[in-house]
Amino acid sequence: MNEMLSDDEQVERIKAWWKANGNSIIAGVVIGLGGFFAWQGWGSYQEKLAGEGAEAYELFAQAAFDNDAKKTDDALAQLQSNYGDTSYSRFAALELARQQVNAGSLKAAEKTLSNLRNQSTDSALKPLLEIRFARLLVAQKRLDEAGKLLDSINSDAYAAETAAIRGEIAYQQGDMSGARAALEEAQQKGSNDENINYLLEEIGAQESS
Structure with missing residues (x-):
């Protein structure tokens, strides 16, 4: 069993929450991270969600949970192009990695997380990225x-x-x-x-x- 691949119940709860609160900026981030990543102790990030880029992230999150590959790719491209140095882009990359893992594309997820680890200068985010990357390595039997x-x-x-x-x-x-x-x-x-x-x-x- 693998924690990264066994969170269907949590995802379904988040989807239901999204339907009830789809216009909430904060909901976009909660949804973006909920399925793949434990979101414990990260309340401070919610304070960063006001302002430019929030709407683009919400579009990405909605497309991701609708499993609309084209809209997801387009929304992610917009985030990376226009908000590449913001938390929105980093959150979107985390969600993309979650999708890739759930689809069994572990190498693609590794590339996504590797790029994020290399690009991120957020010291608060680093432990989470390392934990998720370690889990990805375990999933690939790269135990050492x-x-x-x-x-x-x-x-x-x-x-x-x-x-x-x-x-x-x-x-x-x-x-x-x-x-x-x-x-x-x-x-x-x-x-x-x-x-x-x-x-x-x-x-x-x-x-x-």
């Missing part, structure tokens, strides 16, 4: 690279998710004791990721067999 990337993350806000990813890496490497320790640490730090429970059950089954 993912582990090294996690070593570079120094953010208490993402300590639980970092531990959860370490647990998944250890599990895939066959280190059941290391996986259990990391996954339990993630739970202790507040993670409620369903994937943790699944892996712990799998570890328990292997240990009892």
